[in-house]
Amino acid sequence: MADGPIEFEWDPEQLKELLSKARNTVSLALKYTAEAVWGEIRKKAPVDHGRLAGSFHLEEMDPLTYRIFTNVHYALFVHEGTGIYGPEKHRIVPRHAKALSFYWKKVKSHVVFRSVAGMKGRPYADQAMDAVSPRIDEFIRRAIQESFN
Numbered sequence: 001m002a003d004g005p006i007e008f009e010w011d012p013e014q015l016k017e018l019l020s021k022a023r024n025t026v027s028l029a030l031k032y033t034a035e036a037v038w039g040e041i042r043k044k045a046p047v048d049h050g051r052l053a054g055s056f057h058l059e060e061m062d063p064l065t066y067r068i069f070t071n072v073h074y075a076l077f078v079h080e081g082t083g084i085y086g087p088e089k090h091r092i093v094p095r096h097a098k099a100l101s102f103y104w105k106k107v108k109s110h111v112v113f114r115s116v117a118g119m120k121g122r123p124y125a126d127q128a129m130d131a132v133s134p135r136i137d138e139f140i141r142r143a144i145q146e147s148f149n
Contacts, residue, residue: 025140029140031066032139040128040131044131045075045078046078052078057070086118
C-alpha cells in the first residue's frame, strides 16, 4: 500500500467529454422520469368526461427542470378534496345551513335540492409519483447506456 498521495494526470479533453456525458446522463434520466410521471398522471386522473386527464402538459424549463401542469381550474380540488374532506385553504363551507346545497334538477314544477359535505380528494399526482418511483433506476441505466455508448 502506498504511503503518499496517488498521482495521475487527466487529459483536459477527456475530462471535458466525461463531464459532458455525465450532464447528459442526468438530463436524460430526469427527462425519462418526467415523461413517465406525465403519462401516469394522465392515467390516474379521475375520468368523468376526460377533460382533466387530457389537460396535462409537460414542459421542459431547462435540462434539469420539468413542469407538469394543467389549466383546468378544478384539478387541485379533485386532487386534495373539498368541503369537510379538503384542506383548510380549500374549505367550502355553508354559510346558513348544515350542508352545502345547490339546484340539482328541476322536476315538473319544483326544484330538487341536493346537499353535499364536499368531495374526498383523489390524489392522482401522488399515485403517479408512487407508480414511477420504482422505475427511476431503470431510467438512470437507460440514460447511462445512451450517453456512454
